[in-house]
Amino acid sequence: MNFEQTDFYTQAILSMAALVGLTSFLMLGQGRLLRLIFVFALQGLLLTLTTTLAAYSLDNPHLYISAVLTLVLKVLFVPWMLRREVLLMNMHRDVQALANKTTVMLGGASLMVFSYYVLHPIVQTTSPVMLNALAVSLSVVLLGMLLMISHRQAVAHVVGFMSIENGLFFAAIVATKGMPMVVELGIAFDVLVAAVLFGIFFLHIRTSIDSLDVDLLNRLHETDDAKPDASAIATGVEL
Amino acid sequence: MIAAYLVLLIPLLGIVLFAVAGHKTDMGKTNVWLNAVCLLATLWLAINVLNQGTLLSANKAFLVDAFNVYLIVLTAFVGLTTSIFSAPYMAHEQALGKLSAKRLKLYYTMYQGFMLAMYLVLTTNNMGIMWVAMEGATLATVLLVSLYRTPESIEAAWKYFILCGVGIAQALFGTILLYYAAVQIGDGENAMLWSVLYENAAQLNPEILEIAFVFLLIGYGTKIGLVPLHNWLPDAHSEGPTPMSAVLSGLLLNDALYAVVRNKMLVDGASHNNMAGYLMMGFGLLSFLVGALFLHRQKDIKRLFSYSSIEHMGMMTFAFGMGGAMATFAALLHMTVHSLTKSAIFVTVGHAAQMAGTQRIDKIRGLIKTQPRVGWGLLIGTLAIAGFPPFGVFTSEFLVLLATMHNYPWLAPLVLLGIGIAFAGLFRHIQPMVYGEKPEGQQPVKANLWPVIIHLGLVLWLGLAIPGFLAQWFSQATLLISGSTPL
């Protein structure tokens, strides 16, 4: 099947897939938190557009609700919350040096190849378009994980976490034309609760270790007791 | 079916009650009552299932069959006994000044929230809802792990949240793939229902399903605590309040395994190369051995038993993966006895830690001399969990071993070795804690040990003779999962 012969919807979906993949790469290479959050919001916006497009061309009204949910949650609420957190902690001027950016980027590229490899058996039974869409969403998921591994700030972890959700959402929209409404509502609810919990966590981490650098979360070791007596801390640092 | 709705409604009511009017009531007692009523409802549900066979609600949203109904009852039972233990325990913690009244309210609200999520995972027929409920269970327990607000507990909760969140995202991807395979053969609305998928499993695309299962196993496997995805588990268990460790070990891990087994049934229906089984066996055996080895290196009593949970979950995953009637039967039995024993152990561990004022193994000494009931409880519980006859764990482990010898004889030495290592690992720590000299200033605490006695009694009973109705029940579930009966 030639690309020119596919319908406009497919072309648009593929373009969106490519752009969503690109935003994931952009996030991966981003050292500044505010820009990271901005790119994340951009990815959410692309997702909203994709959903709207799917709702329109598949004539599936409940996808409009998903689109609105995405817009509110992933484009407005979560980025707003994270941005506020970054400004509050005065972290927006820190340029976080990525330890080995080249390696991380190369790792990202190989993850993309890996997701194509994993999903390749699917191509026998379905159109290559679906393979692409699924592979891109899987790689968005994996890139989100890589983002969490390579960045040290808690805020970046949240962005990675949420971008994993984005990848899953993209797969749900593109490959299966949206899941049943109850499930989508449930997932949206979970994301909302997760976002709120992250907010609470930021507060706790900030008040307990006075930083949002997760490298400082290293008290729990597997071996050798670097860990002081639990009860001493419980009484000493009780907030 | 009304019973099933009731089972879901009671915890929901509990959430609302505690959230709105928690401070006005004696929350510990209310929690016990709610769980007791819930247990009654589940028993009613169980009788219904026993009489009428598989129940499917009118809109096909809920499914209760022989497999999940016994887990529902187990959940309600462990939920009840843990709540009995948790009332004085949390009161004691509050008296020590570790918790404020507001936190306590949060604790009880989330306790009910967790129970609701567990019941929803078990009863739902919709694979998507199952995922949502599983994630909901994470979200409900995350704030409980960090209840004490110490830097350690916050770190543990953060790890728990991030690792489980990322892990469970893989399960969602698997679910999406499953749905994708399903919409290709049928209608969209019902394509996520397990009962529909199970009926049409043979038509589903095996390639897609196999890929989906890998993601589902990784995703839910994070929750089960399979090595190498287990890192969150010891931290969350050791830093959260002890009743939480009891329900996490006793219930959450089981339900995650339940989700995996449900999915395995679908994959087995579609493809016939037993890929899902081999994967589960591999991960299970690895977790079993690694968990057993790590037992030796622990310094914290709760971490010790959380590694023991990893070890036992590994064994169950291995047994389910092996398939076949005997292994499945053994896995189901093991699920039950492990839940009962492990929650009993966490109850005694909680009391022991309160007595010693620390969770460090080398600081807890002479339990029998300080408060004999707690000491003996811990000793007997550990004997039971290590697989000593005549307890139920021995029966199930023996069955697993038998099934292994029968199906994969060359794996049997590994299983035997693992059991031995775990036994040694537990006892080298437990022995000095239970006997040993009583340190200065160690005082007995107010403890309610009825949960421990009941649990261990049941485990003993299951080890001596499995009652007829229960055996029949297990056989039905085994028939459902593996396609043949052991008896």
Next chain:
Amino acid sequence: MNWLIAIFQTALFVALAPLLAGWLKCCKCYLQNRKAPSIFQPYRDLRKLAHKQPVVSEQASWLFVTAPYLIFSATVLAASVVPLIAVDLPTSASADVIVMVGFFAFARFFLALAGLDVGTAFGGMGSSREMTISSLAEPAMLMAVFTLTMTASTTNLSEAIAHVLGEGLVLRPSFVFALFALLLVAVAETGRVPVDNPATHLELTMIHEAMILEYSGRHLALIEWASQLKLMLYGVLIANIFLPWGIAESFSPAALGYGLLAIMGKLLVLAIVLALAETLVAKMRLFRVQEYLSFAYLLGLLGMLSHIILEAAR
């Protein structure tokens, strides 16, 4: 006849280039709340420079004097390859996009040599910076252009444009990436903000201006004109490849006139976008230019990959 039109088109290119520069300046002035000069100001500047006597340093060799002519003619030749108002012209049929890039490289080579020739510090500095940037920009540009040529299965610009025209509106992920890559490269190659600032002679930041600091009179006029031509050339390249609609496919006067109007409209809009970008973006440090260009390269590469992976026929 066809050759006549080709020559006419090239002449038009050369004639219109200062106009585009003037319009761009106007847009920028409006955006920055300044009073804009006439859009014909570049013509006046060129005329003024052409009438002045060039001052050539005593140390300068023959290279310094010949370079402006070589640069200008190479750029004009490059311009003749790019279809402006019509496709299927004999000039564009005889040379393809690689030749065009070659002409650019040729012009740049002589510009850098001329900058070094006089031996001032600024000239050498400018040349070295120019070569650094171009060594990074050229692969990115080629990568982007190859994405297009792979889709059309030809490196000939005229045929590629005709292919895109014949296909109608197809939304290609690879084109989106290539477009962004080419825009970034164009900004770097024509010495605009944020890579270089054409409006200042601030010693530490200038690149292009540093090389031509020693030039005056008609030599300067030629070099200025060549760089205006280069700007327009990139504009036309982007406009006509990604949005070729309107370009003349036959040689009737009506079609040609329509084509002229179309390209002028497209350039008008493109210049506004460029002016907007230049106003909004701050110039970046020289050492960050490589990041910028490697991003452009990444985009080009992604375009190529998405062409191979997403769009290839199966």
